[in-house]
Amino acid sequence: MCKALPLFFFFLYFSTFGAGVEEPLTYTRIEAAIRDKNVSSLFVIKDQLKQKFGGKTALSKLERRLTAEIGMSTEVIEGIKKKFEHQPKIGEFLGWFFFPRNEFENTVKTNFNQLPFAERVLVLISADLGFKPARNVIILANNEKINLDERHTIEDLQPLLSIPFMAENGVVVRKFKEILNDAATQDDFFQRFCSLDAGSIAFINAAYIYQFLNRPDIAENLFEEAFNRYKSRRGAVEHGFSILKERDLPRKDEFMDRLRAVGMESYALWKIAQYHRYGTFTSRNLLKANRDYLSALPGGREFPEIFYDAGDFAEYFASSQTDMPKRIRALEQALEHYRLAAEGGIGEAYKRQAEILNKLSVLRSIDLTDKIFTLANHAASNYFVDAASILRERHIEIPTTPAWKTLEQSISIYMNLLKSVKKCSLEF
Amino acid sequence: MFFRILRVSVFLCHAFLYAVTDFDDADFDQCGIEGADFHVVVKNVGQGSCTILKNRKNSHYLIVDAGTSSDTPVDIVNRMASELGISESHTDLPSYAGKISIITSHSDRDHINLFPKLINLNAVLFNRTVKVFLGDLPENYNSKDGKDLLEKVLPLLDPSVPLFTTTYVEDQLLDEYFLGEEHFPQTHVSILCSNAGHDTSYHHNENTNSAVVRLCINGQNILIMGDASAFTTRRYMINPSHREELRDTQLLIESHHGASDKDGANDGLWLSQIRPKHVAISAGYFGGEDSGYFHPNTEPFMDLVMIDSLQQHSTDSFDYSDEHEIAIGIRNLSDIEHTKRQLASFFTYFRNASKPHWLIFQTNLSIYNTATSGDIRYIFRSDGSLTDFSREY
Numbered sequence: 001m002c003k004a005l006p007l008f009f010f011f012l013y014f015s016t017f018g019a020g021v022e023e024p025l026t027y028t029r030i031e032a033a034i035r036d037k038n039v040s041s042l043f044v045i046k047d048q049l050k051q052k053f054g055g056k057t058a059l060s061k062l063e064r065r066l067t068a069e070i071g072m073s074t075e076v077i078e079g080i081k082k083k084f085e086h087q088p089k090i091g092e093f094l095g096w097f098f099f100p101r102n103e104f105e106n107t108v109k110t111n112f113n114q115l116p117f118a119e120r121v122l123v124l125i126s127a128d129l130g131f132k133p134a135r136n137v138i139i140l141a142n143n144e145k146i147n148l149d150e151r152h153t154i155e156d157l158q159p160l161l162s163i164p165f166m167a168e169n170g171v172v173v174r175k176f177k178e179i180l181n182d183a184a185t186q187d188d189f190f191q192r193f194c195s196l197d198a199g200s201i202a203f204i205n206a207a208y209i210y211q212f213l214n215r216p217d218i219a220e221n222l223f224e225e226a227f228n229r230y231k232s233r234r235g236a237v238e239h240g241f242s243i244l245k246e247r248d249l250p251r252k253d254e255f256m257d258r259l260r261a262v263g264m265e266s267y268a269l270w271k272i273a274q275y276h277r278y279g280t281f282t283s284r285n286l287l288k289a290n291r292d293y294l295s296a297l298p299g300g301r302e303f304p305e306i307f308y309d310a311g312d313f314a315e316y317f318a319s320s321q322t323d324m325p326k327r328i329r330a331l332e333q334a335l336e337h338y339r340l341a342a343e344g345g346i347g348e349a350y351k352r353q354a355e356i357l358n359k360l361s362v363l364r365s366i367d368l369t370d371k372i373f374t375l376a377n378h379a380a381s382n383y384f385v386d387a388a389s390i391l392r393e394r395h396i397e398i399p400t401t402p403a404w405k406t407l408e409q410s411i412s413i414y415m416n417l418l419k420s421v422k423k424c425s426l427e428f
Numbered sequence: 429m430f431f432r433i434l435r436v437s438v439f440l441c442h443a444f445l446y447a448v449t450d451f452d453d454a455d456f457d458q459c460g461i462e463g464a465d466f467h468v469v470v471k472n473v474g475q476g477s478c479t480i481l482k483n484r485k486n487s488h489y490l491i492v493d494a495g496t497s498s499d500t501p502v503d504i505v506n507r508m509a510s511e512l513g514i515s516e517s518h519t520d521l522p523s524y525a526g527k528i529s530i531i532t533s534h535s536d537r538d539h540i541n542l543f544p545k546l547i548n549l550n551a552v553l554f555n556r557t558v559k560v561f562l563g564d565l566p567e568n569y570n571s572k573d574g575k576d577l578l579e580k581v582l583p584l585l586d587p588s589v590p591l592f593t594t595t596y597v598e599d600q601l602l603d604e605y606f607l608g609e610e611h612f613p614q615t616h617v618s619i620l621c622s623n624a625g626h627d628t629s630y631h632h633n634e635n636t637n638s639a640v641v642r643l644c645i646n647g648q649n650i651l652i653m654g655d656a657s658a659f660t661t662r663r664y665m666i667n668p669s670h671r672e673e674l675r676d677t678q679l680l681i682e683s684h685h686g687a688s689d690k691d692g693a694n695d696g697l698w699l700s701q702i703r704p705k706h707v708a709i710s711a712g713y714f715g716g717e718d719s720g721y722f723h724p725n726t727e728p729f730m731d732l733v734m735i736d737s738l739q740q741h742s743t744d745s746f747d748y749s750d751e752h753e754i755a756i757g758i759r760n761l762s763d764i765e766h767t768k769r770q771l772a773s774f775f776t777y778f779r780n781a782s783k784p785h786w787l788i789f790q791t792n793l794s795i796y797n798t799a800t801s802g803d804i805r806y807i808f809r810s811d812g813s814l815t816d817f818s819r820e821y
Contacts, residue, residue: 170547170554173584211555214586278487278526281613316484319807319815320463348510355818 148175154189162201167208176209186210190218200230207238216242227258236262240271249275266299270306277313289313304344311337311352328363331356464815466615466808468643468650469511470681472798474499474712475723476538479652479681480511481617481643487513487526488611492641492652493533494542495573499712499799505545507803512553528557529607531619532577533654534564534638541573543581554584561592561606563622563639563654568632594619596626596663606641614810615645620670624660635684635692636660642674648812649674651702653683656693671701676737678814679806680704685711686724686797694728696735703737706794706814708804713783715757722757722785724797726767729756733774738793752819753778755786755800 148171151157157176160166167173180186193206207222220242226235240255249255252272259268273292276285293310300307311334318330335356341349467482476496482489489512496504513526532540547554560582562569569578582591592606607617622639630636638654640661651674665671680702682694686709689695711723732738754775758764764787768777775789788800796804796819807816 168550168552170544170549170551170580170584173551174580177583208552212551212584214588278485281485316463319809 148172151175152179154179154185158193161205161209162199163205165205167205167212173209173212177212180209180213183215186213186215186218190221193222194225200226200232200235203229204232204234204238207235227262231262233262233264236264237267237271240268244275249279264299266296266306267303269296270299270303270309273313274309286317290317300340300344304341304346304349307337307341307344308346308349308352311335311341311349315352315356324363328360331360331363335360463809464807465810466612466643466645468679468806468808470708470710470796470798470804471504471508471511472501472802472804473504473508473542473710474501474799475685475714475721476500476542476712477533477654477685477710478508478542479710480508481612482511483526483612483615485613486611488529488607489513489526490529490531490607490612490617492531493539493654494546495537495539496542496712497538498714505542505549508542508546509549509553511803526556527611528553529559529561529611529617530557531561531606531639531641532563533641533652533656534634535568535571535574536634536655537571537573539654540577544573544576547581547584551584554581555586557585557589558611559590559592559607560585561619561622561639563593563619564634564637565623565632566593568634568637594622596621596623612643615643618642618644620651621660621664624656624663628659630657630659633657633659638683640664645678645808646810646812648678648808649702650679650681650806650808651677651704652681653693655684657683658689658693658695658698661693661695661698665698665701674702677702677704678808678812679706679708682707682709682724682728684723685709685721686728687721688725688727689731692728694731696731699728699731699737700735703735705737705739706806707732707738707796708806709795709797711757711797712799713755713781713786715759715783715785717784720785722759724755725757725759726763726770729775729795730770732795733771738774738795740792740794750794750817751790751792752796753788753790753800754795754797755781755788757786759785761785 157172157179160172180189190206190210193202196202198206203222203226207219207226210216210219210222220239223235223239223242226232227239236258240258243251243258244255245251249272255272256265256268259265269292273289273296276289276292279285290313293306293313296306297310300310314330314334314337318327318334321327321330335353338349338353338356342353463484465484467480467484469480469482471478471480473494473496475498477493478495479492480489481492491512494508501507512528530543532543566578569575585591605616605618609616611617618641620640620642623637625631625633625636635655636657636659638656638660640654640656641652643650643652665674682692684692684694686692686694709724714720715722756767756771756775758767761784767787771777771789774793775791778788778790780786781788798804801819803820805816805818805820806814809815
């Protein structure tokens with residue numbers, strides 16, 4: 001299994017903290033940090049890393065950037081691999097690792113509990129950095145792994161808060177609800193929790209738990225603490241949401257300031273665009289949303305979700321147009337947004353591009369079959385399931401074992417698109 | 429420094445590009461805020477049921493049932509999560525998500541057992557829930573999945589979230605909305621009937637008690653039937669005004685996975701009253717040598733052939749013939765030739781399915797089965813017209 005899950009990349013970024021002066025990146029310093037297992041300082045480093053690189057899934061790009069900056073060598077990677085021979089514990093900090101998406105989704109996701117222990121740690125770490133598929137893996141795996149029946153007190157449960165995304169696990173949330181079952185207990189735990197030397201993840205998790213306990217007042221405080229202590233982006237965003245509260249954006253400027261402090265101005269503009277879009281539905285608000293999307297677009301390189309969502313907005317706008325040239329123009333604009341989103345690592349955007357091309361082929365009466373094929377190919381390299389279209393295209397026999405079922409089923413979207421495009425081209 | 433300058437240049441170029449292709453104010457003033465506003469997605473969950481209504485004006489989602497019993501597609505929970513807008517974002521930062529309402533038609537496993545799994549995947553999702561309706565009698569939720577729903581899912585919701593359940597009310601009015609203007613502007617979602625077995629020998633029958641959900645967009649009806657039986661529809665449709673209201677239904681999500689009238693509400697009488705233009709069936713391949721349901725059964729198709737209300741696939745954006753495949757279950761293999769002949773006028777026999785009790789037909793009529801078409805998505809405008817359609821594995 002170890003060989004089946006190759007490590008593509010490892011990166012650690014070490015700097016001093018407290019003094020606020022960044023030290024140069026060296027492998028010696030990284031090793032020292034791991035050896036000393038100074039967890040709280042490593043959390044600080046991780047947050048700095050997130051600020052610097054965004055914690056995104058555009059892993060190959062990130063990999064190139066990091067490699068260029070710290071000169072990661074094969075020797076270093078091999079050295080790190082050796083570290084896993086000592087069977088580290090879940091949650092033990094070892095560094096940040098990235099998996100190629102396909103390996104991750106297809107091997108890790110379904111077999112997490114069968115993975116060697118060290119690789120499970122890697123998954124946790126990847127998840128911690130914000131690799132969304134990893135997040136889903138950890139949440140699913142934790143459902144089976146954590147025996148909550150043996151945890152009867154808040155002290156038993158508290159260590160779980162340090163595991164990333166634990167507060168998104170319904171089983172865990174229920175257990176916390178069961179134990180923190182009245183306002184006095186909730187207040188008491190909050191007071192004690194704040195006096196602990198907890199990391200940013202623990203603050204975020206605790207805040208989500210308090211949201212479930214219907215204590216938005218405490219949740220807001222915890223998000224703010226995560227932001228104040230660690231400059232946590234997630235803390236900033238969630239605290240920003242609690243500032244906004246209402247959709248008519250009465251405290252928009254405050255929200256902007258909060259996110260600007262963690263270098264997320266574009267992200268904030270995007271959120272405001274969404275609030276305008278989904279708030280009171282008027283053409284005036286749609287216009288405001290359009291302007292906010294426009295202002296947020298420069299942040300699309302760091303947050304490709306902005307491109308994706310702007311594409312969705314343009315597509316929605318297109319559907320409201322009865323004037324055909326305007327509809328086509330809006331669709332073309334959506335296509336461009338989705339293209340940029342796909343470049344940023346959002347695989348779903350390939351599919352949306354294919355769908356728009358299909359529409360454009362009808363509206364403009366042109367044959368875009370080749371382009372749709374190209375998109376299908378790109379999607380195949382990003383999404384394992386869509387690789388089926390390539391296999392079928394090349395007349396490769398598709399196995400019928402259960403593991404391949406999705407593969408077999410996933411063929412139809414592109415084939416259907418192609419079929420309809422061809423038909424349209426003939427009819428028009 | 430060079431890279432920094434390059435990066436700034438790229439941003440400036442993009443800013444310019446978008447500035448010159450931006451929509452102008454007049455575009456928004458003229459658009460009349462009539463767009464592709466309502467998505468009705470029949471999710472492919474195998475043998476089970478899950479329909480998601482999405483209002484794109486305010487990003488409100490309504491989940492009507494979420495369950496599966498067999499033939500379940502790989503990764504179904506993630507795919508549902510994606511539909512609900514919690515997987516589009518690729519960072520760990522929170523993304524915008526609208527509100528959610530939940531309706532369970534009745535207590536059968538294949539309509540409810542995905543809710544706990546969804547919660548385990550992302551409990552935060554349920555922080556967004558604003559309204560819940562439980563069809564069927566509360567005491568029928570006594571199976572493991574029913575208890576999971578009541579004891580694990582519902583307690584996670586905010587205590588202020590209203591939880592509804594009803595007894596059957598004779599002559600229930602069509603304007604008693606479950607979701608009104610606040611959540612579904614310019615339209616409404618109502619529970620047509622629930623617990624129709626009330627005060628009869630069907631009192632504890634889950635299928636008869638199934639809630640029937642109606643989304644009405646500008647007078648155009650979309651009906652989600654759950655597992656309602658012929659008893660359910662007869663009791664409801666005995667009222668002439670109800671028959672009038674539901675005539676020429678725009679979209680019917682067939683009852684009980686396309687079961688024949690012995691088990692479901694898909695009898696000819698019901699279909700001839702509502703005369704659906706578009707039909708979707710949520711069914712997987714469930715059945716073997718000795719036993720099974722073999723959904724969708726042949727009989728509803730024969731009735732639909734006679735009623736002749738189905739439209740050819742057509743929307744206001746796309747007007748093309750969508751020749752697609754549909755799997756139809758045959759309980760007795762000796763009926764295969766008879767079935768082919770009976771359906772020949774609208775459904776062309778294409779091939780045998782990989783399962784012995786199903787035949788694959790081809791048709792360009794607007795009737796789709798999740799087993800052969802995957803997720804089925806209908807997109808409606810605020811005026812009730814069908815503006816777009818897609819099917820996707």
